[in-house]
Amino acid sequence: MDVQRLELLRELADRGSVTAVALATHRTPSAVSQQLKVLEREAGLPLTQRHGRGLELTDAGRALARSATDVAVSLAKATALWDEFRNNATGEVSLVTFPTAGQMLLPGVIKNLGPGLVLNCADEDPELSDFPAFTAEYDIVLAHAMSGQLSWAGRGLTVVPLMTEPLDVGLPVGHPLADRAWLRPSDLIGETWIGVTDGYPFERILHAIEQEAGAHLSMAQRFADLALIESFVIAGLGIALVPRYTSGGGQPGRLVLKPLxxxxxxxxxxxxxRPDRAERLAVRTVIEALRAQASQVQLSHSAK
Amino acid sequence: MDVQRLELLRELADRGSVTAVALATHRTPSAVSQQLKVLEREAGLPLTQRHGRGLELTDAGRALARSATDVAVSLAKATALWDEFRNNATGEVSLVTFPTAGQMLLPGVIKNLGPGLVLNCADEDPELSDFPAFTAEYDIVLAHAMSGQLSWAGRGLTVVPLMTEPLDVGLPVGHPLADRAWLRPSDLIGETWIGVTDGYPFERILHAIEQEAGAHLSMAQRFADLALIESFVIAGLGIALVPRYTSGGGQPGRLVLKPLxxxxxxxxxxxxxRPDRAERLAVRTVIEALRAQASQVQLSHSAK
DNA sequence: TGGATTGTTTAGAGTGGCTACATGGACGTG
DNA sequence: CACGTCCATGTAGCCACTCTAAACAATCCA
Known part of the structure; x- marks a missing residue:
């Protein structure tokens, strides 16, 4: 049972097509196909089956792919170990983030990384994105969800909590509610709202507000971009739910935040x-830096 | 980090010399040496160092070898998984035993194994043997020790308890103590003893008897072989400590056993x-059969 | 039906690990 | 102290394995 072949099977489980696996592993589809065939002959039972013009795993194939993850993890632990012996946390780490988290965390993180550790970042609109799917492509995926709503459970991914960020009600300066210390759901009925796009995590809170107050919120607009929402709020066109630490960046002092x-x-x-990638020393170092930065952000806000 | 090379390092940790590794893995020493060199270059730090005319591991090498075990284990789990899918517990399993355990357990085990599963047994005199060392050579090593005296701890081996066997006092028929239901240490002072060879596990019990009774036992002979000891006891030349389930096989009715x-x-x-070998389906099947046989032996004795 | 996409086959080329043999220290013994 | 032995390591060449390239087959969609 060759490890490389097992790895290929795991990639197939993650990516779903021979071509995608070939692309990801810098090989031709032919090579992948051949290796899978050898693996199947060794196993003595079918691991894949045709489905349309594509290929999908059998139950046995899926089970084997899952155990291939364990192999990859222990292998990654071994290489991490010897990286520690050389204390050599170098290499490239790739990361995707949704915009606000990137703006809040990444500059500080990159400044604090040692030499030789390169962090390649990208951002991805969270609106329609399936966060777990990005773990195939990137080492680290920054994701967000409402507390208690574990949208990424049960896929065998490693999840590291970085921070919890309160969502406040954003009001324009001079708004009737702007001199309160805090707001309750019932205060918010009758206001015009700038909402988020359907499927966006915040939506759940808006529903909770409606439920608690026993009335519907009138949703004037629906946007995905936070800066856009804020500019509408500042312009007096409505109020909105905004994350506390990442709002008001563009136009400070013109947006008032009130806790709910x-x-x-x-x-x-x-x-x-992916659990195996989480074991890499370079990755672990970046994660540590992310956690440090996150707690620093939280600390500096609670100090105010 | 290639798995095969890691495995070679692990073998080196277990066997201590390049030649031994080569012999065990059906390669020439040259091949082993070359692969270890490649591994060292990949690691970027020395994993071995010369010691006399031999070779020994550095701290880094030992650490890496230890993590190589985890890799081997997860790999073995993967292959066991697909053996389960084919429910194909076939192959060869090698086993060493000390004589009495073999006599007590192995015939019954071999009879109950399915076809295609070959169990290759050997016996080894336990007198001078370092049981853990045999795990390099055999898949399963049957070992014994006094309860609470864990002579094989801390080597990262998998230990499966099979049974505990009482050690009774063996007496010739007609001995003055032979009509008692059980004996206490103080009863045994003044008797002539047939002892075990130095270093044999039973010795500890004899010391405990001396300690408890506050007197020395007179040790007439010291033998390693149980059948020999028993024949001396039967001949009236002394009394001895004998394992309850495996004694009296040769000459039934002429040896009386009394619990202490x-x-x-x-x-x-x-x-x-070795933990990786313990994961193989064929090995696990044999272990199951051993446990079943062991509990059956215990049951049949407690029924009498 | 024709083009696009996806997986598979075949043949050929390159790489990497193995064997065989030779070399060079380290230990023990006469 | 020289000799044989034991052990690890170089070197050269061979073989096996896995990759690429290109043709092929099957399916989907327009």
């Missing part, structure tokens, strides 16, 4: 990784 | 394995 009481209103920001 | 009270007098029989 009566319902839990916060999002959790986590790092998602 | 007042000190714990039993040995524990266990199976020792």
């Amino acid at each position: 009481r009566g319902i839990e209103s916060e999002r959790q920001i986590v790092a998602l990784m | 009270r007042g000190i714990e007098s039993e040995r524990q029989i266990v199976a020792l394995m």
Whole structure:
């Protein structure tokens, strides 16, 4: 049972097509196909079956792919170990983030990384994105979800919580509610809202507000981009739910944030990784830096 | 980091010399040496160092070898998984035993194994043997030790307890103590003893008897072979400590066994394995058969 | 039906690990 | 102290394995 072949099977489980695996592993589809065939002959039972013009795993194939993850993890632990012996946390680490988390965390993280450790970042619109799917492509995936809503459970991914960020109600300066210390769901009925795009995690909170207050919120607009939402709020076109630490960056002093009481209103920001990648020393170093930066952000806000 | 090379390092840790590794892996020493060199270059730090005319591992090498075990284990789990899918517990399993355990367990085990599963057994005199060392050569090592005396701890081996066997006092028919239901250490002072060879596990019990009774036991002979000891006891030349389930096989009815009270007098029989080998389906099947046979032996004795 | 996409086959080329043999230290013994 | 032995390591060449390239087959969609 060759490890490389097992790895190929695992990639197939993650990516779903021979061509995708070939692309990801810098091989031709032919090579992948041949190796899978050899693996199947060794196993003595079919691991894949044709489905349309594509290929899918059998139950045996899926089970084997899952155990291939364990192999990859222990192998990654071994290489991490010898990286520690050389204390050599170098290499490239790739990361995707959704915009606000990137703006809040990444500059500080990159400044604090030692030489030889290169962090390649990209951002991806969270609106329609399936965060776990990105773990095939990137070492670290920054994701967010409402607390208690574990949208990435059960896929065998490593999840590292980085921080929880309160979601406040954003108001324009001079708004009637702007001199309150905090707001309750019932205060918010009758206001015009700038909402988020369907499927966006915040939506759940808005529903909770409606439920708690026993009335519907009138949703004037729906946007995905936070800066856009804020500019609407500042312009007096409505109020909106905004994350506390990442709002008002562009136009400070013109947006008032009020905490919500009566319902839990916060999002959790986590790092998602394939378990084997999570073991790499370079990756672990970046994760540590992310956690440090996150707690620093939280600290500096609670100090104010 | 190639798995095969890691495996070679692990073998080196277990066997201590390049030549031994080469012999065990059906390669020439040259091939082993070359691969270790490649591994060292990949690691970027020395993993071995010369010691006399031989070779020994550095700290880094040892650490890496240890993590190589984890890799081997997860790999073995993977192959066991697909053996389960084919429910194909076939192959060869090698086993060493000390004589009495073999006589007690192996015939029944071999009879109950399915076709295609070949169990190759050997016996090894336990007198001078370092049981853990045999795990390099055999898949399963049957070992015994006094309860509470874990002579094989801390080597990263898998230990499966099979049974605990009481050690009784063996007496010739007609001996003055032979009509007692059980014996205490103080009863045994003044008797002539047939002892075991130095270093044999039973010795500890004899010391415990001396300690408890506050007197020395007179040790007439010291033998390693149990059948020899028994024949001396039957001939009236002394009394001896004998394992309850495996004694009297040759000459039934001429040896009387009496349980000891007042000190714990039993040995524990266990199976020792390298953790990766323990995961193989064929090995696990044999272990299951051993446990079943062991509990059957215990049951049939307690029924009498 | 024709083009696009996806997996598989075949033949050929390159790489990497193995064997065989030779070399060079380290130990023990006469 | 020289000799044989034991052990690890170089060197050259061979073989096996896995990759690429290109043709092929099957399916989907327009």
